[in-house]
Structures are given as C-alpha cells and as structure tokens.
Amino acid sequence: MPAWAEEKRRILIAALVALLASHAGPGAAQTSDLVSKTHLRVCADPANDPMSMEDGSGYENKLAELISSKLERSVSYTWFPMATGFIRQTLKAGKCDVVMGYAQGHELVLNTNHYMTSAYVLVVPADGELADVTQLSDPALQGLKLGVIAGSPPATHMARNGLIGKARPYQLVVDRRHDSPADDMLTDLEAGEIDAAVLWGPIAGPLVKRDHPGLKVVPLIHEAGAPKLFYRITMGVRQGEKVWQRQLNSLIRRNQAEIDALLIEAGVPLVSDMGEQVISVSQ
Structure with a gap:
C-alpha cells in the first residue's frame, strides 16, 4: 500500500474513533x-x-x-x-x-x-451441656430459649425445628453507635437469660474471642434445606x-x-x- 494510502487510512480510523466517542452516552465513560x-x-x-x-x-x-x-x-x-x-x-x-x-x-x-466464606454460628457455654451440639435439629435444644437476630436466615431453620416459640429476638436494624444486638445477646447468654445464641459468624467469632472466652462458637454447616447459612x-x-x-x-x-x-x-x-x-x- 502506498504511503499516502496508509496515511489516509489512519486519518479515517482516527475520525471514526472520534465520531463514536462523541456519540457515546455518559455510561460509556471509563x-x-x-x-x-x-x-x-x-x-x-x-x-x-x-x-x-x-x-x-x-x-x-x-x-x-x-x-x-x-x-x-x-x-x-x-x-x-x-x-x-x-x-x-x-x-x-x-x-x-x-x-x-x-x-x-x-x-x-x-x-x-x-x-x-463464613457461616452463621451457634454460640454456647464451652463447658455446658450444649458444648457438643453442632446443628439446630439436635434434640438437646428442644424447650430451650435461643437468642436470634429477628429476620435473619437462621430464624427459618429454628422455626422448622420447633425452636422459634421460646426464642428471644434481637433487633436486626439498629444504629450501632448506640445499640449492639450481638453484644447484648452474648451478655445475656453469659448471664443465663438465654441458653444459646445464633449469630453471624464474622460478628460472633471475634466478639467471643475478645470478650467472652467462656463461650464456644460452632459454625452451622449441617443445616438441611433453605436458606443457606454460609x-x-x-x-x-x-x-x-x-x-x-x-x-x-x-x-x-x-x-x-x-x-x-x-x-x-x-x-x-x-x-x-x-x-x-x-x-x-x-x-
């Protein structure tokens, strides 16, 4: 291809690119x-x-x-x-x-x-009768009072296993500058006001490790049916x-x-x- 033709081709390509850019909508920006x-x-x-x-x-x-x-x-x-x-x-x-x-x-x-990847967890006293429980269908939980964040996925599993009637709900949406449902639940567990706590693992795990060494965190990975808990x-x-x-x-x-x-x-x-x-x- 002669030099003048190559130059003309480059000019046309540049003009086409400019034309397309001028017609691009706001969403086309980088x-x-x-x-x-x-x-x-x-x-x-x-x-x-x-x-x-x-x-x-x-x-x-x-x-x-x-x-x-x-x-x-x-x-x-x-x-x-x-x-x-x-x-x-x-x-x-x-x-x-x-x-x-x-x-x-x-x-x-x-x-x-x-x-x-993390999961919801069951939190229980480390040296208590529930220390070996690994899922919400365990008969050992029947008749007990479990804390749970209202509207969270584990509540469905608790209802399926007959645990929701005696459950103590804690608020889902709060201003964390003033309220901490997870802290309240773990404190209530240590005080014996509830028998176990069901919480999101990335919240419960660090709080237990830092402030509640007498409690045990058990990831709920054996629950059957929806919704998923991981x-x-x-x-x-x-x-x-x-x-x-x-x-x-x-x-x-x-x-x-x-x-x-x-x-x-x-x-x-x-x-x-x-x-x-x-x-x-x-x-």
Missing part, C-alpha cells in the same frame, strides 16, 4: 477514572464492631490497611452508618471507592472475587468499574494467605467455599 490513585478510599460504618471502627480497631480496618499497603497508598475513610442509603450516600456518590465486606451477588455493588464475602466497588475490580481481584488472589491469617487472628470462623467444611474457628 468509570475507573473515579478511583483515587493516591488513597484507598473506603466506605465504612464507624461503629460496626468488630468489623469496622472509627478508631481503626476492626478487622476490616486491618484488611483495608493490608490492601492499601499492597497498592502503596494510604487509607482514607468515608464514615456512614450501615443502614438504608449507605451505598447511595457513599460509594455511588463517589466519596469512596470500596466497601471492604459485602456479600457476593448483591446488586447494589460490583463484587470482587470473595476473600472469605456466605461468600467480597469487596464491593461501583458498578462498571471493571478495571478496579480486576486490580482488587489480583490483590486478593496474590495475598490470600495474609488475608486468611488476619481473619483467623481476629477470630472469624472460616468455612469452605461450599460451606461443607470448617477451615478455622477460634475457641
């Missing part, structure tokens, strides 16, 4: 340009003990520090209560770029690959930010051993990806 190149900007609840805390003591704070160190960026936070409007007011508003812990498949965010936990980013998602996926894959060690140290119970086997639980 949304990953919104991601900070200097900070790991995290959206978090300031009082979501033991996960995220404004003083940096939560294990999700430590996870953010680990990820930021791999990115060679500093961490900055946008604090907002984990309630209705959380994603809209923070991530979608462009005030931050990632939520450290988000259940896989949630439509409000674009999920990274999961960095842990969940894969990811980092959530803005919809459309595939470049940023892939970058975090790579970081998770390359640093999974460090992430696991951080979670185990915090007391988070870990189970296999299909929820069939306990990998780690602190006692």
Whole structure:
C-alpha cells in the first residue's frame, strides 16, 4: 500500500474513533477514572464492631490497611452508618471507592472475587451441656430459649425445628453507635437469660474471642434445606468499574494467605467455599 494510502487510512480510523466517542452516552465513560490513585478510599460504618471502627480497631480496618499497603497508598475513610442509603450516600456518590465486606451477588455493588466464606454460628457455654451440639435439629435444644437476630436466615431453620416459640429476638436494624444486638445477646447468654445464641459468624467469632472466652462458637454447616447459612464475602466497588475490580481481584488472589491469617487472628470462623467444611474457628 502506498504511503499516502496508509496515511489516509489512519486519518479515517482516527475520525471514526472520534465520531463514536462523541456519540457515546455518559455510561460509556471509563468509570475507573473515579478511583483515587493516591488513597484507598473506603466506605465504612464507624461503629460496626468488630468489623469496622472509627478508631481503626476492626478487622476490616486491618484488611483495608493490608490492601492499601499492597497498592502503596494510604487509607482514607468515608464514615456512614450501615443502614438504608449507605451505598447511595457513599460509594455511588463517589466519596469512596470500596466497601471492604459485602456479600457476593448483591446488586447494589460490583463484587470482587470473595476473600472469605463464613457461616452463621451457634454460640454456647464451652463447658455446658450444649458444648457438643453442632446443628439446630439436635434434640438437646428442644424447650430451650435461643437468642436470634429477628429476620435473619437462621430464624427459618429454628422455626422448622420447633425452636422459634421460646426464642428471644434481637433487633436486626439498629444504629450501632448506640445499640449492639450481638453484644447484648452474648451478655445475656453469659448471664443465663438465654441458653444459646445464633449469630453471624464474622460478628460472633471475634466478639467471643475478645470478650467472652467462656463461650464456644460452632459454625452451622449441617443445616438441611433453605436458606443457606454460609456466605461468600467480597469487596464491593461501583458498578462498571471493571478495571478496579480486576486490580482488587489480583490483590486478593496474590495475598490470600495474609488475608486468611488476619481473619483467623481476629477470630472469624472460616468455612469452605461450599460451606461443607470448617477451615478455622477460634475457641
């Protein structure tokens, strides 16, 4: 091809690219340009003990520090209560770029690959008569008073096994700056006001390890029927930010051993990806 023809071809291609760009809608923009190149900007609840805390003591704070160190960026936070409007007011508003812990498949965010799988747990006195119970269908639980977060998935299993009539419900949606249903439930268990507690493992495990050493955490991996009681936990980013998602996926894959060690140290119970086997639980 003569040089003049090659030059004409390049000009035509450039013109076509410009034309397509001029007709692209707002959604065609490279949304990953919104991601900070200097900070790991995290959206978090300031009082979501033991996960995220404004003083940096939560294990999700430590996870953010680990990820930021791999990115060679500093961490900055946008604090907002984990309630209705959380994603809209923070991530979608462009005030931050990632939520450290988000259940896989949630439509409000674009999920990274999961960095842990955990499950709901039964918490019982470590030296009591229920220490060997591993599932809610165990006859030893019949007639007892179990604490449960109202509306949480285990409540369905409790109803199926005849445990809901005497159960003590604790609120699902609260302002964690003022109320902590999980703490209240564990305190009531130690006081003998309830006989066992049913909680989300990543909350119960660290609280028991830190504040309630006389209790035992048992992941509920043997329950039959729906709903499932194990969940894969990811980092959530803005919809459309595939470049940023892939970058975090790579970081998770390359640093999974460090992430696991951080979670185990915090007391988070870990189970296999299909929820069939306990990998780690602190006692």
